[in-house]
Amino acid sequence: MLPETLQQWLEQALAQLRCRRAEASVRAELEAHLSEQYGALLARGLPAEEAAAAAAREMGDPVLVGGGLDRVHRPRPAWGQVAAVGALLLAGALLRCAVDREAAGAAVNSAAAWLVVPKGFWGVLLAVAPALLLLVLAARFFDITLLERHTGKLYAVFCVLAVVCFTAGARVGGRFYYGAPLALLFLPLYAALLYRQRGKGIQGLLTGCFGAAPGLAVCLLTPHLEMTVLLGLCCLAVCLWCCAKNWFGLGARASAAAVLAGAALAAVALGILILNGGTLQYYFGRLQAAMDPASDPMGRGYLPLYVDLMHRASVPLGQGLDPAALAAGDVQYPAGFVFSSVFVRDGYQLSYLAWRLGVLPAALLALAVTAVLALLWRAALRTHNALGRMLGIGCAALLSGQYALNLLLNCGLPVSGGFLAFAGSGGAMLCAQALLAGLMLSAFRLDPVVGDPALRRPAVPAPPLPEGARVAYRDGVLSIRFRR
Amino acid sequence: MANSRGLLPGSAGMLLLQLLSEGDLYGYQMTEELRRRSDDTFVMKAGTLYPILHGLEQEGKVESYERQSEGGAPGKPRRYYHITRTGRAALRQQRSEWERLSGAVNAVLGKAFLTCPALERGRA
Numbered sequence: 100m101l102p103e104t105l106q107q108w109l110e111q112a113l114a115q116l117r118c119r120r121a122e123a124s125v126r127a128e129l130e131a132h133l134s135e136q137y138g139a140l141l142a143r144g145l146p147a148e149e150a151a152a153a154a155a156r157e158m159g160d161p162v163l164v165g166g167g168l169d170r171v172h173r174p175r176p177a178w179g180q181v182a183a184v185g186a187l188l189l190a191g192a193l194l195r196c197a198v199d200r201e202a203a204g205a206a207v208n209s210a211a212a213w214l215v216v217p218k219g220f221w222g223v224l225l226a227v228a229p230a231l232l233l234l235v236l237a238a239r240f241f242d243i244t245l246l247e248r249h250t251g252k253l254y255a256v257f258c259v260l261a262v263v264c265f266t267a268g269a270r271v272g273g274r275f276y277y278g279a280p281l282a283l284l285f286l287p288l289y290a291a292l293l294y295r296q297r298g299k300g301i302q303g304l305l306t307g308c309f310g311a312a313p314g315l316a317v318c319l320l321t322p323h324l325e326m327t328v329l330l331g332l333c334c335l336a337v338c339l340w341c342c343a344k345n346w347f348g349l350g351a352r353a354s355a356a357a358v359l360a361g362a363a364l365a366a367v368a369l370g371i372l373i374l375n376g377g378t379l380q381y382y383f384g385r386l387q388a389a390m391d392p393a394s395d396p397m398g399r400g401y402l403p404l405y406v407d408l409m410h411r412a413s414v415p416l417g418q419g420l421d422p423a424a425l426a427a428g429d430v431q432y433p434a435g436f437v438f439s440s441v442f443v444r445d446g447y448q449l450s451y452l453a454w455r456l457g458v459l460p461a462a463l464l465a466l467a468v469t470a471v472l473a474l475l476w477r478a479a480l481r482t483h484n485a486l487g488r489m490l491g492i493g494c495a496a497l498l499s500g501q502y503a504l505n506l507l508l509n510c511g512l513p514v515s516g517g518f519l520a521f522a523g524s525g526g527a528m529l530c531a532q533a534l535l536a537g538l539m540l541s542a543f544r545l546d547p548v549v550g551d552p553a554l555r556r557p558a559v560p561a562p563p564l565p566e567g568a569r570v571a572y573r574d575g576v577l578s579i580r581f582r583r
Numbered sequence: 584m585a586n587s588r589g590l591l592p593g594s595a596g597m598l599l600l601q602l603l604s605e606g607d608l609y610g611y612q613m614t615e616e617l618r619r620r621s622d623d624t625f626v627m628k629a630g631t632l633y634p635i636l637h638g639l640e641q642e643g644k645v646e647s648y649e650r651q652s653e654g655g656a657p658g659k660p661r662r663y664y665h666i667t668r669t670g671r672a673a674l675r676q677q678r679s680e681w682e683r684l685s686g687a688v689n690a691v692l693g694k695a696f697l698t699c700p701a702l703e704r705g706r707a
Contacts, residue, residue: 125633128610128662132629135611159630167634171641483640 104151105133108161115165120545121172133158174544180478181239183471184521184536185232190464191522191529192228194448197455198524231521231533238537239544246291247486253288254313257281261317278321279516280531282330285314286497287538289334290489293341297485303347304354307338308361315365319372324382325516327369329500335362337493344485385513393431403511404431405438406447409454410511416457448519449509465506468520472499475536478543487542494535595627596635596644597681600674603645603666610636610662636664644670 101109109129116122136157140150158164246253264277292310296303311334318327335358341347342354349357385399392400392407408426412419426432453461472495479491498520505517518528521536602613610632617625639645646667649660666674 124662128633129629131609131661132611132633157628159628164628164630164633167630168637171634171637481643483643483646 101130101133101137102147102151104148104155105137108155108158109133112161112165112168115162115169116172117169118172118174121168125168125172129158129164177478177540177543180474180540180543181235183474184235184533184540185228187467187471187521188231188235188529188533189228190467191448191519191524192231194452194464194522195227195524198448198451227526231529234530234533235537235540238534239540241538241541243287243291243486243490243538243541243545246287246490247294250288250291250295254292257285257288258313261313261320264317265320274323275321277527278317279323279326280525280527282314282317282321282323282326283497283528283531283535285317285330286333286337286493287490287535289314290337290486290493293337293346293489294486296341297346298348300348304349304357307341307347308358311338319369323516324373325504325514329497329504329516331362331365331369333493333496333500336496337489340489340492346485382513389511389513396431396433396436401436402447403513404436406450406509406511408432408438409447409450413450413453413458413461416459418456419454422454446505446508446515446517446523448523449505464519464522468502468522472502472520475539479539482543484542484545487545490542491539494539498532498535594677594681595631596639597674597677598625599632599635599639600644600666600670600677603664604671604674607650607663607665609664613664639670640664642669643667644673 109126112129113122113126116125133154136154137150140153141147145153155161260281264275264281268278269276289311293307296307299306311331314330314334315327318330338358339355342358343351345351345354347354388395388399389403392403394400396404405422408422409419412422412425414420423438426436426438449461449465452464475491475498476495479488479495482488482491501516501518502520503517504514505519505523507514508517518525518532521529521532523529598617599613602608602616608616610629613636614627614629614632617627636645640647644667645664647662647664650663651660
């Protein structure tokens with residue numbers, strides 16, 4: 100217990116910290132320093148009061164000390180990242196407006212007409228993008244440490260939402276509409292669960308492995324195979340990162356081997372489910388349709404045929420050729436084949452944009468999405484906070500995986516689950532992506548403040564090398580100095 | 584720090600990185616080690632030390648962890664600092680800049696001493 104003088108010094112210094120979140124770690128460090136300073140002075144024979152006064156003088160002016168620490172422990176605004184995500188949300192809203200406008204039968208025959216949005220769609224344009232941006236900002240100011248402190252309760256909430264989704268939620272195309280967005284929101288929970296398993300040994304490892312089950316179950320029950328695989332891979336990536344940092348305390352290689360073995364078993368189980376559930380026939384049918392769409396032009400081959408037609412009709416810049424005219428006389432397109440972009444709204448925004456405005460604008464949009472994802476990856480890999488790092492890696496991987504699937508879809512491959520990050524269609528999925536982005540930005544924002552002392556250090560640090568020595572060994576850790 | 588603060592811009596960080604390059608230390612240990620090695624020339628107060636240390640940590644030049652200190656109170660872990668690869672690279676760069684700067688200063692002082700008439704009269 101510190102004497103009154105030093106306690107007052109400490110409180111005066113801490114009062115300068117505007118970010119309350121940093122107070123606990125700064126208090127512990129300054130308290131330890133004061134305690135050791137005071138103890139050293141007492142050991143020199145100074146009376147207690149003099150030692151306390153001398154220790155306070157040695158520490159310096161508490162207001163200046165606190166002010167210096169306050170300048171360091173400030174949340175990072177990172178408004179650039181928010182602006183980048185907001186710009187993509189706006190681009191996506193504009194694209195959706197244009198597609199919906201065309202679907203309503205409005206004539207679109209010049210670039211200028213894009214600016215004339217019929218009455219009724221202004222609400223969509225003015226409400227959708229700002230609402231999504233508000234979601235991003237709300238999640239950005241969310242305290243991510245709540246995820247770690249209330250993981251159990253949040254897991255229970257997730258399970259309840261899953262039950263509601265599967266009992267009362269709508270079904271679209273044979274899938275529960277809210278299943279995939281809900282699965283997207285599982286990843287931050289999983290990161291928080293893994294964060295709590297630090298140093299818990301085999302129990303922590305097993306909890307980490309089986310903790311992914313609720314999210315994967317939601318994907319399987321949706322049913323959405325691509326999302327199951329994607330979410331599984333993202334959870335595996337975060338878990339393997341934990342193993343590499345010896346998070347569970349069992350050794351990096353042993354933990355990683357156990358996690359990979361578990362993942363292999365899960366993959367085998369999934370394979371058995373696919374073989375028994377008839378899903379394989381479904382995907383074979385889609386693959387067949389993608390390879391030979393003309394074999395079923397009015398069924399599974401419709402979308403691959405139409406997307407291929409849009410690609411062929413696209414020009415580098417400007418509106419593309421009339422698909423109906425291009426397809427005239429082509430036996431692949433039977434009578435009754437509908438040439439309407441209405442059916443390519445969901446998932447094919449890039450192809451639609453290439454056809455409507457040119458290949459270059461579509462490429463620009465794709466580049467913009469890639470750039471924003473790269474920005475999020477960079478921030479995720481540079482954050483010092485362990486929870487932020489896990490959450491960042493998992494969410495960035497999930498968003499990137501969805502984007503990669505979307506690119507494959509726009510190339511004509513028979514995949515689903517692809518979604519243009521922040522610029523796609525589908526309200527629930529956009530909301531989920533906005534929340535994910537906001538949570539990632541919250542972690543990055545608090546990185547300077549919520550330091551994680553156990554982030555990258557091994558359980559036993561390297562022993563200090565004696566003067567002139569090149570080799571030292573202690574507690575199973577070998578240190579070698581290769582150069583001065 | 585020494586009164587010659589104007590001659591040591593940004594050197595405090597370099598000194599701390601040098602100490603950490605030889606082994607992990609916590610805050611109080613760094614101030615004592617600095618004082619001992621400089622023969623009480625450099626007396627770094629907490630007000631200077633911790634903002635610099637935390638700033639170095641944010642820049643990725645050092646990283647911190649908690650560990651039971653060898654001589655500390657039982658049950659009370661200390662926050663140790665460890666220099667990273669980025670920190671070592673920064674230290675090398677700062678040392679080379681310091682050597683260049685100090686070499687230039689010494690060269691000027693050396694010539695000035697040789698050519699200063701007052702000093703010449705003093706020697707005489």
